[in-house]
Amino acid sequence: MKSLADLQKLREQAKKRLDLREGEAEYRVVVGMATCGIAAGARPVLNALVEEAANKNYNCVVTQTGCIGMCTLEPIVEVFDKNGSKTTYVLMTPEKAVEMLESHIKNGVVLEKYTVGTEKA
Amino acid sequence: MERINVLICAGTGCTSSNSPAIEAEFERWIAQFGLEKEVKIVKTGCFGLCQKGPIVAIHPDRVFYCQVKPEDVHEIVSEHLYKGRRVERLEMHDIDEETKDKIFNIDKIRFYAKQQRIALRNCGVINPEDIMEYIARDGYMALGKVLTEMTPQQVVDEIMASGLRGRGGGGFPTGRKWQFALNEKNDEKYVICNADEGDPGAFMDRSILEGDPHAVLEAMAIAGYAIGSHHGYIYIRAEYPIAVDRLKIAIRQAEENGLLGKNILGTGFDFTLEIRLGAGAFVCGEETALIASIEGKRGMPTPKPPFPAVKGVWGKPTIINNVETFANVAQIINQGAAWFKSIGTEKSSGTKVFALGGKVVNTGLVEVPMGTTLREVIYEIGGGCPNNKRFKAVQTGGPSGGCLTEADLDSPIDFDTLIAKGSMMGSGGMIVMDEDNCMVDIARFYMDFIVDESCGKCTPCRVGTKRLLELLTDICEGRGTLETIDELERLSYSIKDTALCGLGQTAPNPVLSTLRFFKDEYIAHVVDKKCPAKVCKALLEYTIDPDTCRKCSLCAKGCPVGAITGVPGKEPYKIDTEKCIKCGACMNACHFNAISLG
Numbered sequence: 001m002k003s004l005a006d007l008q009k010l011r012e013q014a015k016k017r018l019d020l021r022e023g024e025a026e027y028r029v030v031v032g033m034a035t036c037g038i039a040a041g042a043r044p045v046l047n048a049l050v051e052e053a054a055n056k057n058y059n060c061v062v063t064q065t066g067c068i069g070m071c072t073l074e075p076i077v078e079v080f081d082k083n084g085s086k087t088t089y090v091l092m093t094p095e096k097a098v099e100m101l102e103s104h105i106k107n108g109v110v111l112e113k114y115t116v117g118t119e120k121a
Numbered sequence: 122m123e124r125i126n127v128l129i130c131a132g133t134g135c136t137s138s139n140s141p142a143i144e145a146e147f148e149r150w151i152a153q154f155g156l157e158k159e160v161k162i163v164k165t166g167c168f169g170l171c172q173k174g175p176i177v178a179i180h181p182d183r184v185f186y187c188q189v190k191p192e193d194v195h196e197i198v199s200e201h202l203y204k205g206r207r208v209e210r211l212e213m214h215d216i217d218e219e220t221k222d223k224i225f226n227i228d229k230i231r232f233y234a235k236q237q238r239i240a241l242r243n244c245g246v247i248n249p250e251d252i253m254e255y256i257a258r259d260g261y262m263a264l265g266k267v268l269t270e271m272t273p274q275q276v277v278d279e280i281m282a283s284g285l286r287g288r289g290g291g292g293f294p295t296g297r298k299w300q301f302a303l304n305e306k307n308d309e310k311y312v313i314c315n316a317d318e319g320d321p322g323a324f325m326d327r328s329i330l331e332g333d334p335h336a337v338l339e340a341m342a343i344a345g346y347a348i349g350s351h352h353g354y355i356y357i358r359a360e361y362p363i364a365v366d367r368l369k370i371a372i373r374q375a376e377e378n379g380l381l382g383k384n385i386l387g388t389g390f391d392f393t394l395e396i397r398l399g400a401g402a403f404v405c406g407e408e409t410a411l412i413a414s415i416e417g418k419r420g421m422p423t424p425k426p427p428f429p430a431v432k433g434v435w436g437k438p439t440i441i442n443n444v445e446t447f448a449n450v451a452q453i454i455n456q457g458a459a460w461f462k463s464i465g466t467e468k469s470s471g472t473k474v475f476a477l478g479g480k481v482v483n484t485g486l487v488e489v490p491m492g493t494t495l496r497e498v499i500y501e502i503g504g505g506c507p508n509n510k511r512f513k514a515v516q517t518g519g520p521s522g523g524c525l526t527e528a529d530l531d532s533p534i535d536f537d538t539l540i541a542k543g544s545m546m547g548s549g550g551m552i553v554m555d556e557d558n559c560m561v562d563i564a565r566f567y568m569d570f571i572v573d574e575s576c577g578k579c580t581p582c583r584v585g586t587k588r589l590l591e592l593l594t595d596i597c598e599g600r601g602t603l604e605t606i607d608e609l610e611r612l613s614y615s616i617k618d619t620a621l622c623g624l625g626q627t628a629p630n631p632v633l634s635t636l637r638f639f640k641d642e643y644i645a646h647v648v649d650k651k652c653p654a655k656v657c658k659a660l661l662e663y664t665i666d667p668d669t670c671r672k673c674s675l676c677a678k679g680c681p682v683g684a685i686t687g688v689p690g691k692e693p694y695k696i697d698t699e700k701c702i703k704c705g706a707c708m709n710a711c712h713f714n715a716i717s718l719g
Contacts, residue, residue, distance in 0.1 A: 001378050001379040001380065001386060002379065002386070002387045003386055003387045004265040004266075004268075004269050004386050006386075007256070007261055007262070007265050007380075007386060008262075008265075010253070010256055011256050011257060011259065011260075011262070014253045014254065014256045014257035015257045016257075017253065017254065017257055018246075018247070018254060018257045018258065020123065020124070020125070020126045020180045020181045021126055021128070021180045021181070021246055025181075030205075031205070032205070033203070033204050033205040034204055034205070034206070035204070038204070046124070047122065047159070050122045050123075050124040050159070051122040054122055054123075061181040062124055062181075063124070063125075063181055063182050063205070064204070064205030065205045065206070066204060066205055066206035
């Protein structure tokens with residue numbers, strides 16, 4: 001490194017690597033990954049969420065949980081905001097997941113058409 | 122794409138309880154489940170709660186698994202990493218006292234809730250062998266700031282204003298030490314990091330070097346700039362192999378990235394670092410002995426003045442600071458002296474790391490603001506004495522320190538309060554003792570350590586401590602009289618007044634402080650010939666209660682010296698105290714608790 005500016009640039013790049021450990025993000029995106037979820041295709045959904053969130057620098061952490069209880073509606077993705085209030089998206093696909101991230105996480109608008117109240121199994 | 126970080130503690134504690142095997146198992150199972158791209162394994166420094174090690178943390182879920190065994194790893198990978206179900210039986214938790222529910226939130230667990238981590242901020246968070254992770258946590262920004270925006274005098278002023286005091290024992294203001302060295306006119310000056318941690322039970326310096334070595338390197342370069350030095354030494358004991366390895370890696374990475382060496386960050390400032398290994402002599406933690414050892418001489422202290430800031434290593438102006446002191450420096454520069462000053466107490470700012478050990482539920486490393494009370498540290502963070510035993514005393518400051526008792530539990534911990542109470546901060550070892558500890562025996566333990574570690578240069582320490590040990594042994598073995606206690610006290614004061622260096626001057630402290638608070642125990646040993654805590658074997662007798670004895674003969678069969686007689690089924694057994702060697706075999710053999718010790 002030749003200057004302080006180089007160091008600062010390096011720091012910005014390096015910061016990404018520790019994102020997962022820093023905890024506090026605006027939203028927590030949780031994918032149901034029990035047997036039912038995995039069988040219904042939760043893994044591609046999870047991977048799509050992780051990749052999209054990282055690429056677009058969305059202010060959220062993507063994690064997973066066990067069976068959410070509505071196995072017929074899997075894959076299920078829950079979005080928690082900082083106050084703990086929850087939005088449940090059901091019958092997700094990788095494409096829907098990406099669409100949801102843009103609307104909900106980036107723009108702060110709940111994407112009603114995929115939520116549990118709207119979708120029917 | 123990575124979505125999970127698995128942090129495995131690779132500190133000395135967890136390494137010795139098999140964390141490398143755990144890492145290997147994680148690698149194996151993560152590969153089996155095809156999660157290599159999603160999960161990253163990171164080896165970190167100490168998480169602090171060594172009692173519950175090995176510790177594995179899963180992020181971003183903020184789950185801490187404790188006492189993980191290699192055979193548990195399959196379950197963690199298949200359940201948690203693959204299916205997202207936490208493995209509750211391994212999760213670190215507290216019990217809510219009212220609802221009896223388990224609390225899993227790591228920020229609410231009492232061991233962590235009261236802590237404030239400055240010196241340990243990166244320990245257990247970053248991989249100490251990867252400079253990029255340190256840089257991500259604002260690493261080397263403080264060095265960049267001082268090199269580009271501050272004059273050496275401004276740096277010294279900032280450290281002075283922060284109120285930072287030496288964390289190695291004495292509590293001397295760090296800024297003032299730096300000012301002395303800055304004032305000296307000399308082309309050649311040195312910065313030394315004292316990593317010769319030697320107090321029995323203290324391991325905070327080792328943990329910082331293992332968990333966050335760059336924090337120390339960065340601070341040393343800052344100190345070098347502040348006093349006008351271009352070369353530094355890290356004096357570390359060879360018994361800390363993991364810390365030495367990580368330091369070597371850290372120095373190499375810093376050099377490769379232009380953060381140590383010539384023309385740092387293009388500012389024209391040069392600073393190089395060298396590791397010097399010590400052979401583990403306690404006296405080499407004393408700064409003049411340490412300097413002698415770096416110069417290749419026998420590690421023996423020399424009289425002060427001249428102080429090292431005037432005439433140190435190779436006869437040049439030198440500053441010596443402790444590891445933990447250095448670990449605070451970059452934070453002070455980054456966040457400002459006022460921020461640091463706002464933490465802790467008026468005369469002792471900032472935090473202090475303590476190595477909590479002995480008779481306490483949560484042994485480990487804790488960092489709390491100065492002014493926290495002993496009660497908070499021992500009971501709230503440490504969880505109190507195990508098995509509901511009664512707290513008796515806490516030893517602070519290692520062999521140079523002293524004991525504090527129940528009466529002091531609510532006094533705030535800072536440099537001056539501890540000295541006023543007859544102990545000292547020392548490097549931060551805190552050994553808790555309960556009713557089963559004999560205070561005379563404790564004093565003897567420390568004196569035994571001092572006799573081993575005295576360098577032999579001055580007579581008061583070389584001969585005096587040996588005599589103290591003999592007197593203490595006499596008391597423990599039943600040969601003491603009231604005169605022995607007086608002799609002990611008189612000799613202690615003369616050693617204190619006449620020894621050459623800090624080691625000798627403070628060597629009688631464990632004797633004096635136990636005499637001050639527990640004289641009744643000493644008297645019980647010499648007058649009643651009894652050890653109230655039932656530790657000193659020579660003063661104990663095994664007896665068989667004839668009413669409880671079932672005349673089964675097991676004790677007699679177990680006795681290696683034939684001291685027990687009786688008739689099986691007819692006559693209760695008896696111990697001949699003249700023949701008895703007090704080995705305890707009979708007590709172990711008896712199924713009916715008929716044998717007691719007193």
